[in-house]
Amino acid sequence: MLRIRHEVNGGPGVLCAEEVERPEAGAEEVLIRVEAVGVTLPTVRKVREGGEPVSLGGEVAGEIVALGAHVTAFAVGDRVTGLCFADAYAEFAVLNTAMASPIPDGVPAVEAVALVRSGLVARGAYEAARAKPRESVLVTAAASGVGTLALQYARAGGAARVVAAVSSADKAALVRGLGADEVVLYEDADWGAPYDVILDGVGGALLDPAVRALATGGRLVAFSSGGGTVEAYELLVRGASVIGFQMRAVALGEPALYERWLGELWQLRDAGTLRTVVHEEIPLVEAARAHTVIEQRRNLGKVVLVPGPGGA
Structure with a gap:
């Protein structure tokens, strides 16, 4: 082979x-x-x-x-x-x-690959943020496999304002079509801050400006492999928090929750709420x-x- x-x-x-x-x-x-x-x-x-x-x-x-x-x-x-x-x-x-x-029967393999893992990570990160309706949500790497689905989760969850952070302006049309109200570039000065929830799929050098974009009491969920360092003072002055999320921990440690999320994922796909x-x-x-x-x-x-x- x-x-x-x-x-x-x-x-x-x-x-x-x-x-x-x-x-x-x-x-x-x-x-x-x-x-x-x-x-x-x-x-x-x-x-x-x-x-x-x-x-x-x-x-x-x-x-x-x-x-x-x-x-x-x-x-x-x-x-x-x-x-x-x-x-x-x-x-x-x-x-x-x-x-x-x-x-499920009739679902192409390419769609399954694009939906399941990325969709579960997007769902898990959104849940970890304890997001509430009418809050503002920023998604980094918004044009990625996970990011495109995280935008849709935020929209379906009743966010008052959904903002997509991307690397270049040529991605704006895509992310707006998936529910983003606004689009910001990583190079922008303040990312249209502040935000109640930030779902960060980039990490690294972008983690610091992401933390500074949090509102008072805001929550940033880091689910990327990019690492990065957080200044404790930036969290202190905002009363904010950073939460790490790993899908593998859910799959292996909470199989019942994993299965429930998976079933709901396919339901949202069939209802047209999520598209890959x-x-x-x-x-x-x-x-x-x-x-x-x-x-x-x-x-x-x-x-x-x-x-x-x-x-x-």
Whole structure:
């Protein structure tokens, strides 16, 4: 089968295609024939940082072709999606059942990849913020896979003012179409502050201006892998807080809540309340190009890798 490997040669490394044997499912895993792979920002960042080779994780969707010895919740032939932490950029991948969820009949794999993980993160971040109707909400990385859905959650949640923060003005039309009342650029002076809630999918150097944009009693939810440092004084003078959110903790630690959110996610999709945005379907062998799109902040929505037909 075809798999993409991260290879380091004294620099940030490159993504190389290789032919390898199909993996085998562990006791609590399923083996799927991959139909779509959602490229995640944490994986892109790890590759860019270089140093040591990284295993390429991502959101995968496809058909189960083999079951681990202890798997009873799924059957061969089921279509599932979920987050694969290693070797996701491949024609076949193993997926832990704790991270797997069924794809409803008739839903394309690309849509499932764009909706499920990003939608759950957007929902979880919004819940973590304890957002209330009539509050103001700012979403950073608003044109990303998670950001596009977070805007829609904020709109559906009754926010009085929904503002999208993006890297360039050419993303304004997209985010306005998804419910943003206003659009600000990262380079703007004050981001139209203050905000009751900020959902931050960027981190790093943008974390400081985001904290300074909080209103008195405001809450910032950090769900990106970008890191960053918060000045305690900035929180003190605003009586504000920063909350970290990780979807994996919910999936593994609160499975009942995870399942409820998942069911509600599909209901919102079917009702037309949430819609996915896919920037481009890129062939698996062009994974490096997919990473470049995200690194250069050119994506409008989710970047998805699509393996070719067949597989060894």
